[in-house]
Amino acid sequence: MHSESNSGRLPVVFIGVLALAAAVGLVVSLRNSPSGPVVVVYSALDEQFSRPILERFTDQTGIRVLAKYDTESTKSVGLTQALLAERARPRCDVFWNNEIVNTLRLSRGSLLQDCDSAVFEQFPAEYRSKSDLWCGFAARARVLLVNTDLVNKDAMPTSIEDLCDPQWKNRVGIAKPLAGTTASHAACLFAVWGEERAKEFFRCLKANAQVLGGNKQVARAVATGALAFGLTDTDDALIELEAGYPVEIVYPDQGEGKLGTLFIPNTIAMIEGAPHKDSAKRLIEYLLSSEVEQTLAAGPSAQIPLRPGESKSDRVESPETVQAMQVDFEEAAENWDVAAQFLRREFAAAD
Structure with a gap:
């Protein structure tokens, strides 16, 4: 998993072009793919780490995954902009974000829906939406x-x-x-x-x-x-x-x-109006499984399982071994507009 480049705001026209390219690419993929169940996922986790997990899901379920990955230049910002651009006609089913702010932006913009899964309840309350719109894992x-x-x-x-x-x-x-x-x-x-x-x-x-x-x-x-x-x-x-x-x-x-x-988790969410809701729910439940958290924990980035009772990598500490910052992520989202305006003003031109 990579860390974000935090490269600031991209030109609006450029972001629009990226979003359009993503949409066209997915439409072509859907038209040219064989028949059978599919799910469309936008993943901000590096392709080298997320692709093998998504391929394993296909092997286990027979559901083909059409994935749009982030790029080094845009990170999760570009995927979020694509989702915002597509809100009238959603193409994505599942957003796999490698942080939380952009997931919360989508939640506050009514772009997420409850996937009606009991799996969310297996995670600590502080790392999931109060209304089951998103869930954090692998921090x-x-x-x-x-x-x-x-x-x-x-x-x-x-x-x-x-x-x-x-x-x-x-x-x-x-x-x-x-x-x-x-x-x-x-x-x-x-x-x-x-x-x-x-x-x-x-x-x-x-x-x-x-x-x-x-x-x-x-x-x-x-x-x-x-x-x-x-x-x-x-x-x-x-x-x-x-x-x-x-x-x-x-x-x-x-x-x-x-x-x-x-501790900042990966987050998973179903997009409002997801075209393949049943497949999306199955993918979300798979990504929140013990198998996936253990895979990510054993990988090069030693991500930290959040599901209680999961074994942790001895290469990093966890909320069970050190004092974790207590924060309401929903409250953080409520503060984001003020924070973002201030930070853009202070840091947009920083080298």
């Missing part, structure tokens, strides 16, 4: 990756707020907080901290940190010594750690009265 944690050649043990950061410490000015990094997990993190901070404190934090980040194109770039900069530490996702942090670079992963804001570490 990543938002962590600090620290270069141990550049940061002494007694100076190790312990909080995301250490990114604002003046002693580290221009030696720490974040991804541009306009899309992906960094945008999800921002929305959660607006919900938990409130608007004013969250704005103060991001203004401080803009002044103190280097703003890079994505979480992967932040992790790479820390590993190579261009940064002392930075905020990224566990999957990108693990790549650098397991490649042998002098880095350490810190799960931030632990301890009594602290914020806790944010």
Whole structure:
């Protein structure tokens, strides 16, 4: 699984072209495919990881999956724009997002429907919609990756707020907080901290940190010594750690009265007006199965199962082993318009 590049807002015309191309491609696929049950999925999880899972679903059920994957340039933003463009005539059945903000955008725009499945109830309430419109699974944690050649043990950061410490000015990094997990993190901070404190934090980040194109770039900069530490996702942090670079992963804001570490799930949802509802329900239930969470946990990104009782990878911590940030994702969605307007104004032109 990759981390999002957070490349900011794409030109409206360009996004429209992408959405149209996606729609035309799927229509052609549907017309030219053999008869039999099908399901159309838009997946923001990297094709190299999601395709084998979708192919296994077809092998087990006989339901063919027509998939539209994200691209390196647009990430989940492009898929979300395609879904918005198609709302009058939906072509997609299932949206498999590798974060949560864009799923919540669709939910608030009435583009999702209840798939009427009891499987959602098997997941913790904090990681699923109160009205069963979406469900989270296979999470990543938002962590600090620290270069141990550049940061002494007694100076190790312990909080995301250490990114604002003046002693580290221009030696720490974040991804541009306009899309992906960094945008999800921002929305959660607006919900938990409130608007004013969250704005103060991001203004401080803009002044103190280097703003890079994505979480992967932040992790790479820390590993190579261009940064002392930075905020990224566990999957990108693990790549650098397991490649042998002098880095350490810190799960931030632990301890009594602290914020806790944010865990951001993959999310799965059925699109309102899904053309193949029965097949969509079966795919959703499969993606929320123990088999899939274990597959993703065993993979290179060591994603973290959220289903209670599932075995976790010993390569990463989980909400059961460290203090997790307590956040109402629906409340985060309610704060998103305000957060997004502020972040675009502050960071759209950031390098």
